[in-house]
Amino acid sequence: MLGPFVNGASVVIGSLTGASLGNRISENLRTKMPLVFGISSMGLGIAMIVKVKYLPAVILALLVGTMIGELMHLETGIQKVAAKTKGFIEKFAKPADASLTQDQFLEKFVAILVLFCASGTGIFGAMNEGMTGDTTLLMVKSFLDLFTAAIFATALGYTVATLAIPQFVIQASLFLLATKILPLTTPAMVADFSACGGLIMVATGFRIAGIKPFSVANMLPALFLAMPISALWLRFFVR
Template structure:
């Protein structure tokens, strides 16, 4: 298991570097780079979407999954947790930008939480490595996360480093469960799962770039529905 460790380390190193540098990193770089991160997230998302096999099944998963997320108020729960995390970290170390509005902090924190912990690339990459030993997807994600963490930590402070914990837990769990999960799937199910994750990645990119504040956390249940819905779609609608 290499990928989850490397990805977690990249978040920690990037976060600590960015938080320590703080305002010493130019305002122009701090302002412009999130746009690049947003575009990178959208690009990864599009690359995953084009693998789709049954678009109706993916859209249905996204719609139902988002409805579940909205009913459960997942984003609100994550924002409350993020607020508590900020308070805990601020008591330990001075925040990188003490003047950052609380609402802006929460919005950015949730966006990078999804990007780090719940992206289709990370989830599928961990599963793929567990089954095949190929860690290349998580390595690519690690490069993106390293620079993303550094730039966002200049404003969000050391709180960003805490995201390495849930990220590692999620990826290592999927790695360990991959031998049981993937044998029950098909290439079609995996492709549609990837496409569903890609749509969420695109929404995350819009949010990171400050274009449209999608409630991406509420879309996450769709990832758990994508494979079962595709399997049912193939069974009842494909002849």
């Protein structure tokens, strides 16, 4: 299990580097790079969406999953945990950008949490390594996360490094469960799962780029519904 460790290390290294440099990184770079990260997330999302097999099933999963997330106030819960983590970290180190408001911090923190922990590249990379031993996808993601963490840590500080923990837990779990999950799936189910994740990645890209503040964390339950709904759609609606 190499990929999850490398990906987690890239987040920690990038975060520590960015937080330590802080304002010494040019304002132009700190302003422009999140736009690149945003469009990269959208591009990855679009590449995943085009794999869709049963679009109605994907849309249904996204709608129902988002409603569940909204009713659970999932994003609010994540923000509360993020705020507590920020407070704990700041007991030992000041944030790189002290002018950042609490709302601005939480807005950016939730967006990169989804990017690091719930991206299709990470999910499929971990599952693929578990099945085949191929670490390619997670290595590619590690390079992207290294620079993303560094840039965002210039504003959010050392708190960004804590995202390596949920990221590793998710990827390691998928790695270990891959041999049990994938045999139960069909290519159509995997394609629709990918498409659902792609839609969330596009929404994440809009949020990171500051175009539209989608509540991306509330959309995450859709990922758990995408495969079952895809299977049910094939059984009852496809002739």
